[in-house]
Amino acid sequence: xxxxxxxxxxxxxxxxxxxxxxxxxxxxxxxxxxxxxxxxxxxxxxxxxxxxxxxxxxxxxxxxxxxxxxxxxxxxxxxxxxxxxxxxxxxxxxxxxxxxxxxxxxxxxxxxxxxxxxxxxxxxxxxxxxxxxxxxxxxxxxxxxxxxxxxxxxxxxxxxxxxxxxxxxxxxxxxxxxxxxxxxxxxxxxxxxxxxxxxxxxxxxxxxxxxxxxxxxxxxxxxxxxxxxxxxxxxxxxxxxxxxxxxxxxxxxxxxxxxxxxxxxxxxxxxxxxxxxxxxxxxxxxxxxxxxxxxxxxxxxxxxxxxxxxxxxxxxxxxxxxxxxxxxxxxxxxxxxxxxxxxxxxxxxxxxxxxxxxxxxxxxxxxxxxxxxxxxxxxxxxxxxxxxxxxxxxxxxxxxxxxxx
Amino acid sequence: xxxxxxxxxxxxxxxxxxxxxxxxxxxxxxxxxxxxxxxxxxxxxxxxxxxxxxxxxxxxxxxxxxxxxxxxxxxxxxxxxxxxxxxxxxxxxxxxxxxxxxxxxxxxxxxxxxxxxxxxxxxxxxxxxxxxxxxxxxxxxxxxxxxxxxxxxxxxxxxxxxxxxxxxxxxxxxxxxxxxxxxxxxxxxxxxxxxxxxxxxxxxxxxxxxxxxxxxxxxxxxxxxxxxxxxxxxxxxxxxxxxxxxxxxxxxxxxxxxxxxxxxxxxxxxxxxxxxxxxxxxxxxxxxxxxxxxxxxxxxxxxxxxxxxxxxxxxxxxxxxxxxxxxxxxxxxxxxxxxxxxxxxxxxxxxxxxxxxxxxxxxxxxxxxxxxxxxxxxxxxxxxxxxxxxxxxxxxxxxxxxxxx
Numbered sequence: 014x015x016x017x018x019x020x021x022x023x024x025x026x027x028x029x030x031x032x033x034x035x036x037x038x039x040x041x042x043x044x045x046x047x048x049x050x051x052x053x054x055x056x057x058x059x060x061x062x063x064x065x066x067x068x069x070x071x072x073x074x075x076x077x078x079x080x081x082x083x084x085x086x087x088x089x090x091x092x093x094x095x096x097x098x099x100x101x102x103x104x105x106x107x108x109x110x111x112x113x114x115x116x117x118x119x120x121x122x123x124x125x126x127x128x129x130x131x132x133x134x135x136x137x138x139x140x141x142x143x144x145x146x147x148x149x150x151x152x153x154x155x156x157x158x159x160x161x162x163x164x165x166x167x168x169x170x171x172x173x174x175x176x177x178x179x180x181x182x183x184x185x186x187x188x189x190x191x192x193x194x195x196x197x198x199x200x201x202x203x204x205x206x207x208x209x210x211x212x213x214x215x216x217x218x219x220x221x222x223x224x225x226x227x228x229x230x231x232x233x234x235x236x237x238x239x240x241x242x243x244x245x246x247x248x249x250x251x252x253x254x255x256x257x258x259x260x261x262x263x264x265x266x267x268x269x270x271x272x273x274x275x276x277x278x279x280x281x282x283x284x285x286x287x288x289x290x291x292x293x294x295x296x297x298x299x300x301x302x303x304x305x306x307x308x309x310x311x312x313x314x315x316x317x318x319x320x321x322x323x324x325x326x327x328x329x330x331x332x333x334x335x336x337x338x339x340x341x342x343x344x345x346x347x348x349x350x351x352x353x354x355x356x357x358x359x360x361x362x363x364x365x366x367x368x369x370x371x372x373x374x375x376x377x378x379x380x381x382x383x384x385x386x387x388x389x390x391x392x393x394x395x396x397x398x399x400x401x402x403x404x405x406x407x408x409x410x411x412x413x414x415x416x417x418x
Numbered sequence: 419x420x421x422x423x424x425x426x427x428x429x430x431x432x433x434x435x436x437x438x439x440x441x442x443x444x445x446x447x448x449x450x451x452x453x454x455x456x457x458x459x460x461x462x463x464x465x466x467x468x469x470x471x472x473x474x475x476x477x478x479x480x481x482x483x484x485x486x487x488x489x490x491x492x493x494x495x496x497x498x499x500x501x502x503x504x505x506x507x508x509x510x511x512x513x514x515x516x517x518x519x520x521x522x523x524x525x526x527x528x529x530x531x532x533x534x535x536x537x538x539x540x541x542x543x544x545x546x547x548x549x550x551x552x553x554x555x556x557x558x559x560x561x562x563x564x565x566x567x568x569x570x571x572x573x574x575x576x577x578x579x580x581x582x583x584x585x586x587x588x589x590x591x592x593x594x595x596x597x598x599x600x601x602x603x604x605x606x607x608x609x610x611x612x613x614x615x616x617x618x619x620x621x622x623x624x625x626x627x628x629x630x631x632x633x634x635x636x637x638x639x640x641x642x643x644x645x646x647x648x649x650x651x652x653x654x655x656x657x658x659x660x661x662x663x664x665x666x667x668x669x670x671x672x673x674x675x676x677x678x679x680x681x682x683x684x685x686x687x688x689x690x691x692x693x694x695x696x697x698x699x700x701x702x703x704x705x706x707x708x709x710x711x712x713x714x715x716x717x718x719x720x721x722x723x724x725x726x727x728x729x730x731x732x733x734x735x736x737x738x739x740x741x742x743x744x745x746x747x748x749x750x751x752x753x754x755x756x757x758x759x760x761x762x763x764x765x766x767x768x769x770x771x772x773x774x775x776x777x778x779x780x781x782x783x784x785x786x787x788x789x790x791x792x793x794x795x796x797x798x799x800x801x802x803x804x805x806x807x808x809x810x811x812x813x814x815x816x817x818x819x820x821x822x823x
Contacts, residue, residue: 132578137662158660163603164593168662169574169669173537173750174627183628185745188569188699198568200699222579222671223588223823249745255563257542257573258663261745264574266627294593294605340590340654340666341823345578418628418746 014401017106018116021050025406029399031099032237032272032408033081036122043125045076045084048272048408049103052116059102059115072098081128081236081273085217086346089233092217096277124271126177127239128215131347133175133267134337135211135243136167138328142356145368150251162291165328165336167350170243171264175349177271178410182244184387184417185265189248202417203246205373206385209354210309210321210364210393212407213241214330215273216348226338228299231331234344237273240309240393240410241351244268247367247384269349272408282306282397284324293332296339303329305397307407309355311364312392318378321355321364323395387416419806422511423521426455430811434804436504437642437677437813438486441527448530450481450489453677453813454508457521464507464520477503486533486641486678490622491751494638497622501682529676531582532644533620536752538580538672539742540616540648541572543733547761550773555656567696570733570741572755575648576669580754582676583815587649589792589822590670594653607822608651610778611790614759615714615726615769615798617812618646619735620678621753631743633704636736639749642678645714645800645815646756649673652772652789674754677813687711687802689729698737701744708734710802712812714760716769717797723783726760726769728800792821 016028026032026048036053037043046053060073072095075084084095102108137143140157143166147156160166176182184206189199217236220226226234243263250262283302292298307323333350354364363369370376370383377383385391390413399405421433431437431453441458442448451458465478477500480489489500507513542548545562548571552561565571581587589611594604622641625631631639648668655667688707697703712728738755759769768774775781775788782788790796795818804810 132576134665159596160593160603160657160660163596164658166658166662166665168665169576171537171574171747172577173753174747176627183746186630187745188565191564191568197696197699198565200701222581223820225591225823246745252565253569253571254661254663255565256659256663257571258659258661260539260571260573261741261747264742264747265745291602294602296605336666337669340592340651340670341588342576342579342666342669348578415628418630 014100014104016049016103017109018049018052018103024050025396025404026050027399027401027403028100028104029401030274030278030405031096032274034127034271034273035080035125037125038117038122043079045078045081047099048119051119053119053122054103054112055115055117059112062111079125082347085128085215085236088218092236092275096275124177126175127271127273129347130172130175130349131345133170133172134167134350135170135353136165136328136333136351137353138165138326138333139354139356139364140327141325141358142354142364142368145356145363149372163293165333167333167337168258170267174264175267175269178268178408178412180268180412181415182266182412183415185246185249185261186417187246187249187261188252190252198252203248204384205247206414207245207247207366208311208391209243209245210311211241211243211351211353211355212307212323213239213269213349213351215239216344217346219346220338220344222343223341225341226334226344228297228331228335231334232276234334235276235330237275238279238407239270239273240395240407242268242391242393242410242412243351268410268412270408270410274407278399278405279305279397281400286329287325287327289327296335297332299329299331303331307395307397310394312394313378313382314380314390316378319361319363319369321362322357323355325357326352326355385414387414389414419505419509421454421508422514423454423457423508429455430801430809431455432804432806432808433505433509434806435679435683435810436501437679439532439676439678440485440530442530443522443527448484450483450486452504453524456524458524458527459508459517460520460522464517467516487752490533490620490641493623497641497680501680529582531580532676532678534752535577535580535754536750538575538577539572539755540575540758541570541733541738541756542758543570543731543738544759544761544769545732546730546763547759547769547773550761550768554777568698570738572738572742573663575672579669580672580674583673583813583817585673585817586820587671587817588820590651590654590666591822592651592654592666593657595657603657608653609789610652611819612650612652612771613716613796614648614650615716616646616648616756616758616760617712617728618644618674618754618756620644621749622751624751625743625749627748628746630746631739631749633702633736633740636739637681639739640681640735642680643684643812644675644678645798645812647673647796647798647815647817648756673815673817675813675815679812683804683810684710684802686805691734692730692732694732701740702737704734704736708736712800712802715799717799718783718787719785719795721783724766724768724774726767727762728760730762731757731760790819792819794819
């Protein structure tokens with residue numbers, strides 16, 4: 014299965030990938046695009062010309078929007094139909110002449126937030142991350158809270174500050190712990206600004222309030238995956254988070270990739286979970302390979318400083334979804350839920366600066382960094398096995414730190 | 419200043435109130451309405467006929483929507499213009515003949531969620547509530563966490579499960595603490611289902627990511643107020659909330675009134691805060707009367723079981739807003755933030771069943787209730803002094819408990 018698009022087969026964006034995004038050209042209206050090699054295909058324009066677009070008018074209309082939401086709302090059968098059609102259009106040379114005019118170089122278009130985020134939930138699914146944080150913050154107690162192995166812990170984040178890769182992030186200002194003299198809280202620009210390398214899962218098919226979604230219905234509701242950087246101000250977070258959880262330490266910005274990779278592109282990356290002990294309650298049970306073997310890289314100012322392995326995650330995306338809805342909470346098209354920081358067993362697999370520098374005590378990387386400095390740029394990359402035997406890339410997430418305002 | 423609308427002046431919905439909502443008739447399209455007495459006025463229909471609608475076409479277009487969001491987005495000058503015009507149209511008898519056909523009995527229309535909720539944040543602003551909860555949950559420690567008097571503690575809730583008054587609430591299912599034998603967590607329908615009597619504040623004017631909103635800009639951004647019931651499953655919450663805060667114990671449903679009362683209607687209800695010690699940091703400073711004297715009632719199956727006084731709240735809505743944005747988090751039209759449970763000094767002023775029953779140990783009311791039972795109906799009412807010397811009502815919030823699914 015090869016593509017007629019120049020360079021596509023040799024790239025990490027071949028026919029086995031085909032992530033969706035939203036792009037615009039020359040200040041025109043944003044619309045849905047599909048990534049192939051170094052190009053983005055104007056999806057509605059191609060679907061509209063009739064090049065074997067099974068269900069073409071339907072899809073063309075859904076793609077002629079400034080966000081993926083209309084397409085996401087169509088549900089699994091339409092997503093599968095669309096994928097079959099894309100493979101035909103971009104794989105069969107008979108379509109090349111009519112399709113090529115609707116391919117634009119990625120470097121020459123503007124990429125936008127790919128979907129309107131409805132609710133955003135952040136989980137805490139890495140045993141290694143939770144253990145590291147627990148050891149640092151509660152050195153005399155158990156590293157894990159008693160609930161950790163029984164449920165995927167999560168909390169709601171701020172949907173309105175989710176931004177697309179490439180958006181600069183202004184260093185947040187806020188309160189931190191008072192000094193030991195019992196004076197007023199510290200106040201000013203965060204001095205412990207951090208990242209969290211995560212994957213985000215994008216919900217397409219909604220559910221009804223008062224009902225729950227089983228782990229088995231995961232692929233009916235979730236459309237795809239995007240790398241995600243959960244920027245975190247550790248000093249703000251440490252002071253505010255007891256008893257109601259993280260708030261301003263997180264809510265200033267969360268970055269996602271411009272590209273959402275469909276679940277179908279990750280079929281060859283599915284792996285069993287590393288193991289759950291004790292066995293979770295029945296509503297959290299999963300059959301088969303519920304995890305994903307996705308390699309993540311954290312790149313700081315051009316240097317790879319960590320390689321977190323998604324395969325090490327304790328809780329799976331299907332379990333997060335089942336937990337999120339077991340109380341009857343409904344899903345909306347555009348809901349985004351994230352895995353929490355991905356950390357592996359090794360130091361160079363940790364997914365946050367907090368862990369990489371062990372609370373700021375062990376500088377890392379060639380620049381001897383502990384927390385983020387103004388001007389730093391962080392890029393998250395992720396790759397996985399594709400269904401054609403090679404590798405596919407999930408879209409990068411990049412962001413640069415601006416000084417406090 | 420009197421109204422020609424029959425019964426309006428003697429009601430709690432006179433010319434000094436004029437809350438906004440969204441209604442439909444006979445299955446037609448929902449649109450913006452204004453409450454006057456026992457009637458709802460079709461706002462865009464009246465504005466369109468030209469009865470002295472200063473800025474009429476503008477407002478008529480904004481009101482011809484199935485949510486308040488377009489009107490909310492117009493900002494403070496338009497809100498003030500609209501209010502002046504409503505007082506003219508509903509107060510000057512010269513408009514009666516042309517306006518009357520666009521008044522519909524509230525009892526004969528359907529009321530909808532008044533605005534699309536963007537992000538929902540819940541605060542924890544009552545000193546009495548936080549102290550009560552702290553004493554119950556941490557009997558051997560300080561009732562208040564060290565941060566409580568320095569910042570209004572808050573967290574994000576689920577915007578997608580905010581529902582309008584009258585929507586039934588299905589009892590949530592979930593995990594609770596394991597028994598003392600160390601077995602698996604409890605699982606099943608919540609057995610400690612509760613309410614929280616709160617006020618919600620509705621944001622109209624957005625702000626830019628990376629900037630903050632001062633306490634002095636509160637009335638430029640916040641359009642109005644709605645009573646809010648933050649339904650809470652205490653057993654689910656108690657097991658899940660450490661370390662990342664409440665999640666499924668809250669996310670199954672949050673009810674708001676169909677009516678949003680404009681800030682201008684609450685001018686006469688403004689009162690100084692009860693006092694803040696220590697003085698908060700400068701970004702949380704407020705001048706003048708930053709609180710509201712609003713009387714709330716909790717009605718359980720027709721019986722008033724508590725009368726929480728909003729005037730007792732420690733942190734003000736302007737301070738919540740300034741805190742919410744001090745890290746640069748942006749506001750969107752439709753953002754909703756709530757006060758947290760309103761509790762006064764007296765037992766019969768507590769704003770949750772958890773406090774009224776002191777953790778389930780002291781049944782209250784004529785039915786001897788501790789937590790909610792299936793079939794229970796809770797109504798929150800709220801009234802305040804109006805600018806004409808009488809009282810005004812904020813719209814009620816009602817909800818009935820359905821058995822677990």
